Amino acid sequence: xxxxxxxxxxxxxxxxxxxxxxxxxxxxxxxxxxxxxxxxxxxxxxxxxxxxxxxxxxxxxxxxxxxxxxxxxxxxxxxxxxxxxxxxxxxxxxxxxxxxxxxxxxxxxxxxxxxxxxxxxxxxxxxxxxxxxxxxxxxxxxxxxxxxxxxxxxxxxxxxxxxxxxxxxxxxxxxxxxxxxxxxxxxxxxxxxxxxxxxxxxxxxxxxxxxxxxxxxxxxxxxxxxxxxxxxxxxxxxxxxxxxxxxxxxxxxxxxxxxxxxxxxxxxxxxxxxxxxxxxxxxxxxxxxxxxxxxxxxxxxxxxxxxxxxxxxxxxxxxxxxxxxxxxxxxxxxxxxxxxxxxxxxxxxxxxxxxxxxxxxxxxxxxxxxxxxxxxxxxxxxxxxxxxxxxxxxxxxxxxxxxxxxxxxxxxxxxxxxxxxxxxxxx
Amino acid sequence: xxxxxxxxxxxxxxxxxxxxxxxxxxxxxxxxxxxxxxxxxxxxxxxxxxxxxxxxxxxxxxxxxxxxxxxxxxxxxxxxxxxxxxxxxxxxxxxxxxxxxxxxxxxxxxxxxxxxxxxxxxxxxxxxxxxxxxxxxxxxxxxxxxxxxxxxxxxxxxxxxxxxxxxxxxxxxxxxxxxxxxxxxxxxxxxxxxxxxxxxxxxxxxxxxxxxxxxxxxxxxxxxxxxxxxxxxxxxxxxxxxxxxxxxxxxxxxxxxxxxxxxxxxxxxxxxxxxxxxxxxxxxxxxxxxxxxxxxxxxxxxxxxxxxxxxxxxxxxxxxxxxxxxxxxxxxxxxxxxxxxxxxxxxxxxxxxxxxxxxxxxxxxxxxxxxxxxxxxxxxxxxxxxxxxxxxxxxxxxxxxxxxxxxxxxxxxxxxxxxxxxxxxx
Numbered sequence: 001x002x003x004x005x006x007x008x009x010x011x012x013x014x015x016x017x018x019x020x021x022x023x024x025x026x027x028x029x030x031x032x033x034x035x036x037x038x039x040x041x042x043x044x045x046x047x048x049x050x051x052x053x054x055x056x057x058x059x060x061x062x063x064x065x066x067x068x069x070x071x072x073x074x075x076x077x078x079x080x081x082x083x084x085x086x087x088x089x090x091x092x093x094x095x096x097x098x099x100x101x102x103x104x105x106x107x108x109x110x111x112x113x114x115x116x117x118x119x120x121x122x123x124x125x126x127x128x129x130x131x132x133x134x135x136x137x138x139x140x141x142x143x144x145x146x147x148x149x150x151x152x153x154x155x156x157x158x159x160x161x162x163x164x165x166x167x168x169x170x171x172x173x174x175x176x177x178x179x180x181x182x183x184x185x186x187x188x189x190x191x192x193x194x195x196x197x198x199x200x201x202x203x204x205x206x207x208x209x210x211x212x213x214x215x216x217x218x219x220x221x222x223x224x225x226x227x228x229x230x231x232x233x234x235x236x237x238x239x240x241x242x243x244x245x246x247x248x249x250x251x252x253x254x255x256x257x258x259x260x261x262x263x264x265x266x267x268x269x270x271x272x273x274x275x276x277x278x279x280x281x282x283x284x285x286x287x288x289x290x291x292x293x294x295x296x297x298x299x300x301x302x303x304x305x306x307x308x309x310x311x312x313x314x315x316x317x318x319x320x321x322x323x324x325x326x327x328x329x330x331x332x333x334x335x336x337x338x339x340x341x342x343x344x345x346x347x348x349x350x351x352x353x354x355x356x357x358x359x360x361x362x363x364x365x366x367x368x369x370x371x372x373x374x375x376x377x378x379x380x381x382x383x384x385x386x387x388x389x390x391x392x393x394x395x396x397x398x399x400x401x402x403x404x405x406x407x408x409x410x411x412x413x414x415x416x417x418x419x420x421x422x423x424x425x426x427x
Numbered sequence: 428x429x430x431x432x433x434x435x436x437x438x439x440x441x442x443x444x445x446x447x448x449x450x451x452x453x454x455x456x457x458x459x460x461x462x463x464x465x466x467x468x469x470x471x472x473x474x475x476x477x478x479x480x481x482x483x484x485x486x487x488x489x490x491x492x493x494x495x496x497x498x499x500x501x502x503x504x505x506x507x508x509x510x511x512x513x514x515x516x517x518x519x520x521x522x523x524x525x526x527x528x529x530x531x532x533x534x535x536x537x538x539x540x541x542x543x544x545x546x547x548x549x550x551x552x553x554x555x556x557x558x559x560x561x562x563x564x565x566x567x568x569x570x571x572x573x574x575x576x577x578x579x580x581x582x583x584x585x586x587x588x589x590x591x592x593x594x595x596x597x598x599x600x601x602x603x604x605x606x607x608x609x610x611x612x613x614x615x616x617x618x619x620x621x622x623x624x625x626x627x628x629x630x631x632x633x634x635x636x637x638x639x640x641x642x643x644x645x646x647x648x649x650x651x652x653x654x655x656x657x658x659x660x661x662x663x664x665x666x667x668x669x670x671x672x673x674x675x676x677x678x679x680x681x682x683x684x685x686x687x688x689x690x691x692x693x694x695x696x697x698x699x700x701x702x703x704x705x706x707x708x709x710x711x712x713x714x715x716x717x718x719x720x721x722x723x724x725x726x727x728x729x730x731x732x733x734x735x736x737x738x739x740x741x742x743x744x745x746x747x748x749x750x751x752x753x754x755x756x757x758x759x760x761x762x763x764x765x766x767x768x769x770x771x772x773x774x775x776x777x778x779x780x781x782x783x784x785x786x787x788x789x790x791x792x793x794x795x796x797x798x799x800x801x802x803x804x805x806x807x808x809x810x811x812x813x814x815x816x817x818x819x820x821x822x823x824x825x826x827x828x829x830x831x832x833x834x835x836x837x838x839x840x841x842x843x844x845x846x847x848x849x850x851x852x853x
Binding site: 065 | 435459461513534559
């Protein structure tokens with residue numbers, strides 16, 4: 001079985017180590033946890049991309065790739081994620097586990113070394129980031145921001161969040177916005193990088209066959225150039241309890257053949273920190289989280305109103321987001337039906353198979369998190385950002401005890417806040 | 428039951444061929460929570476024309492995918508819900524060459540396996556349910572046709588291939604699927620869903636003997652006839668069309684660059700060609716080549732750039748693509764690099780490094796049960812064993828990769844597909 005430890009390597013710098021022999025790879029990540037803020041989001045998102053371009057020792061992509069190939073095709077990927085109102089920036093790395101090296105050589109130490117080299121020893125020109133790397137990655141980031149429009153399903157949810165949380169940090173996209181990214185210079189980015197290194201809480205994650213003490217030793221050594229700060233800022237999230245008196249309605253036209261309807265609800269202050277969080281988690285699953293859910297079974301299968309319809313929970317922010325793909329002329333019918341299904345959950349009209357099926361699905365998802373390194377890392381990063389220590393097994397155990405009435409009570413807290421509709425261009 | 432050890436990659440595989448012709452492969456993983464089962468037929472989007480019991484059938488494009496959707500219907504209701512009610516996450520996919528049904532679950536694995544084997548082997552179609560699916564699949568087709576990544580790839584297939592059915596969308600079109608009836612589906616099921624044309628791969632905390640027992644209990648006792656497939660006129664080596672362009676709502680131009688290869692014969696030769704193809708791409712335009720660095724530096728590619736070797740019965744090709752401000756320049760740069768490799772050969776240091784990197788990535792890929800089970804199913808249908816890669820890998824030479832580049836990366840075998848942004852007013 002695996003064993004999970006969480007220890008402080010330096011003030012505000014934590015290592016979570018999962019010790020297990022299950023996998024053929026060792027998984028490492030290093031994440032800086034910064035408050036999500038419109039002013040810094042773009043620069044924060046850009047930093048790992050620029051760092052990944054080259055280091056003082058491996059100054060370009062070719063030499064970086066060569067170093068990774070020597071470590072059996074290891075991967076170091078720049079990563080920006082949003083957990084609640086925390087922007088998580090850094091790197092995810094995966095290397096072959098020592099057990100499978102062709103000549104029995106150690107891979108963990110050089111891998112941790114290379115990962116921290118990318119974070120701490122960038123390639124510089126005139127004592128700041130290379131102008132070429134900054135302009136290249138700026139262009140890439142702007143392309144990514146613009147490309148968000150390509151996947152209409154994700155785009156609709158993103159636009160819903162923007163409209164819904166216009167005056168909250170949560171409305172800021174994890175990539176920042178085009179305007180602030182355009183304004184970044186090598187000097188301004190360098191300054192932001194220094195601030196981030198010095199002030200953000202740092203979370204290091206490891207999953208693999210090495211003993212936690214060996215991992216801690218390797219990382220303490222690799223991170224010894226990180227600035228010392230007794231007072232690094234931890235994550236925070238502001239929760240707005242109720243929706244406005246009337247739902248906000250936002251519509252947009254585009255050249256698409258399928259409409260996207262997205263609905264945003266507030267959970268009345270019920271979040272992952274409350275004791276009845278498992279009931280909310282299960283309520284959202286019954287409503288629209290699985291293929292047994294009311295949205296899937298009724299709105300999609302029985303009534304054929306949507307190609308897809310599902311609901312997700314933002315556990316820290318206290319939001320439920322419904323996403324669906326519909327024919328343009330089904331807007332009102334689909335919306336009414338989605339809301340009617342939620343009303344049924346609120347009234348506790350939940351069949352045994354709906355409740356138990358959703359419960360088994362969520363418990364299965366919790367337990368199988370332990371079987372995948374990437375998902376386990378995602379889970380623990382979410383817990384770290386929320387300041388929680390509950391493991392997937394413990395969450396699964398709490399889900400076992402949730403009753404139908406608790407599910408209905410959690411659902412009754414949901415209030416419709418915002419409606420977003422993406423429709424075709426009028427001919 | 429046959430037990431095969433692959434010590435270098437830390438895997439054990441059990442294999443049994445049942446009396447009804449079904450091949451069962453099991454990878455026991457006692458330390459895992461989840462079990463994964465993959466039940467697949469050697470039948471995919473490409474297999475539109477076939478002969479069964481002396482009769483030729485020409486079926487509409489999209490029928491294998493349509494059948495996949497309808498297989499979940501049972502006389503009692505819907506298998507998707509039965510599996511989901513047990514906490515299993517079921518799903519299915521149809522590719523060009525195969526159709527696969529799978530689930531993973533942390534509880535009631537054997538019950539779930541029974542459901543899987545049962546709904547896939549027992550067809551239940553009614554006119555009403557088949558008609559209703561027209562709308563659902565029609566919407567799915569609408570959705571993928573809005574997806575520029577899909578479009579740019581399908582356009583590449585149509586540019587590379589003149590006749591081969593890989594050029595036809597697996598889902599078909601709204602028009603083609605309108606010809607599908609319950610009878611079409613029954614005929615295709617009979618032709619291809621016989622145990623002797625199928626494979627079951629399971630990974631997880633399971634007992635291989637129990638898996639075979641469950642399969643014997645649920646599936647037909649004897650093998651039936653299997654249809655003969657026809658992919659039409661043999662393809663010549665040249666690309667059908669050098670360039671294909673389309674306009675859609677995209678932020679930056681998307682491109683796919685394809686090099687038409689030689690279709691390998693089934694067996695270990697096919698596995699070998701796949702590994703050579705993958706290594707050839709790595710030394711030609713992979714992320715540790717100077718060409719990649721140059722293209723990236725000049726802004727001609729970005730992180731979206733990806734590449735791969737693909738192979739189906741009767742065809743094999745290399746494809747590379749992503750976003751580019753000038754796809755034509757990428758095509759020319761790759762052609763120049765291939766010519767340089769033809770003259771000077773691949774740098775031996777690059778070769779050794781890339782081999783180490785590809786090897787490590789393949790071993791890491793074995794973490795995924797999906798990868799292990801789907802990989803073995805595909806390898807088995809192609810006459811090889813997925814886990815043989817470690818041994819075969821050692822014997823591949825630099826010269827083989829150089830020859831593949833020389834023979835395939837040639838102007839007459841190249842096609843470029845581009846999707847550009849719409850101009851104002853379009």
